[in-house]
Amino acid sequence: MSTSSSSRLYGSIQLRRNRGLAGLYLVVAAFLVIYALLFPGILSIGGFSKFTQNWFPLALVTMAQALLMLNGGITLAIGPLVSLGAVIAATTMEGALGVPGGILAVSLAGLSIGSVIGAIVTYLRLPAIIVTLAGSFIIGGVALILLPRPGGFIPDWLSTVLAGHTPVAFLLLIVILALWKAFLATPLSLGIYAAGDNPVGAFRSGVPVERVKVAAFALSGLLAALTGLFVAAQTGSGDPVIGTPFTLNSIAAAVLGGVGFLGGKGTMRGAICGSLLLSVMINVMFFLGFPPVAQYVAQGLIIVGAVAVPELLGQWRARR
Numbered sequence: 395m396s397t398s399s400s401s402r403l404y405g406s407i408q409l410r411r412n413r414g415l416a417g418l419y420l421v422v423a424a425f426l427v428i429y430a431l432l433f434p435g436i437l438s439i440g441g442f443s444k445f446t447q448n449w450f451p452l453a454l455v456t457m458a459q460a461l462l463m464l465n466g467g468i469t470l471a472i473g474p475l476v477s478l479g480a481v482i483a484a485t486t487m488e489g490a491l492g493v494p495g496g497i498l499a500v501s502l503a504g505l506s507i508g509s510v511i512g513a514i515v516t517y518l519r520l521p522a523i524i525v526t527l528a529g530s531f532i533i534g535g536v537a538l539i540l541l542p543r544p545g546g547f548i549p550d551w552l553s554t555v556l557a558g559h560t561p562v563a564f565l566l567l568i569v570i571l572a573l574w575k576a577f578l579a580t581p582l583s584l585g586i587y588a589a590g591d592n593p594v595g596a597f598r599s600g601v602p603v604e605r606v607k608v609a610a611f612a613l614s615g616l617l618a619a620l621t622g623l624f625v626a627a628q629t630g631s632g633d634p635v636i637g638t639p640f641t642l643n644s645i646a647a648a649v650l651g652g653v654g655f656l657g658g659k660g661t662m663r664g665a666i667c668g669s670l671l672l673s674v675m676i677n678v679m680f681f682l683g684f685p686p687v688a689q690y691v692a693q694g695l696i697i698v699g700a701v702a703v704p705e706l707l708g709q710w711r712a713r714r
Contacts, residue, residue: 421671429678447563450566451628453567454618454621455643455644459644461617462614463660465586465607468523468645471527474531475533475622476618476619480625481626482632484626486499493549508616538634541633553627589606
């Protein structure tokens with residue numbers, strides 16, 4: 395792939411993908427202020443640590459989902475992959491290789507499963523939503539076979555480090571975002587964005603579109619599986635169904651962050667802000683006394699608004 399040609403194609407879509415981020419930042423800031431007023435404890439080290447520990451898994455799965463949405467795809471296998479990552483971590487860390495072996499097993503599982511799903515979608519020309527839906531049932535079944543009920547072994551020290559009273563989760567997120575920033579300078583990253591915006595144009599510019607799509611699925615699978623490892627450390631055990639809510643929440647957070655379904659629209663920082671907004675929004679509604687049903691309704695209305703308002707504004711501008 396020609397880096398210079400991909401860079402030109404990537405640069406041509408920057409303005410369109412970054413629209414609306416200023417408004418998103420303002421909304422997130424407003425919700426954070428409201429949350430701090432309702433729960434001043436978040437300003438303490440302990441409160442901030444607990445909040446970021448709850449936000450961190452959603453941020454990771456949102457990155458996993460956004461990675462595919464930016465490339466023009468989507469996955470419904472995020473939740474089962476989180477569950478499988480938690481189960482693999484809980485069933486391997488007691489072995490001879492310990493925590494390093496468990497982390498390696500989780501990482502390899504995520505990369506392998508993501509690569510297989512990506513290859514099926516790419517080379518068999520099947521819809522990603524159908525393949526990942528079928529894959530979610532298979533992955534969920536494997537998780538239940540490995541660990542039929544919550545259990546397994548997670549070292550106490552690992553739970554203390556990752557989910558204790560220090561903001562380790564926030565520091566990990568900073569590191570991951572720094573790595574993503576470095577990844578943006580690579581030809582693969584340029585290809586992911588370019589192929590999502592204009593596959594034909596990207597191909598003509600020398601981007602190996604098919605390999606880029608498989609790589610995007612592989613990286614997405616890795617992030618989802620590592621989320622499962624963190625959740626296992628957070629809960630102290632593996633749970634074969636713990637990832638179920640993450641599938642739709644990852645899509646909702648990415649959409650709130652301005653990531654489009656058709657590829658090439660949005661940024662990863664927008665997706666992260668979307669995950670933060672969703673987390674804070676849920677907490678604010680809880681402290682305001684919203685019953686669970688009302689919380690779901692409010693989340694749905696906000697998500698619909700986040701999708702509809704930019705489209706309506708775009709149509710309005712086009713008519714002017």
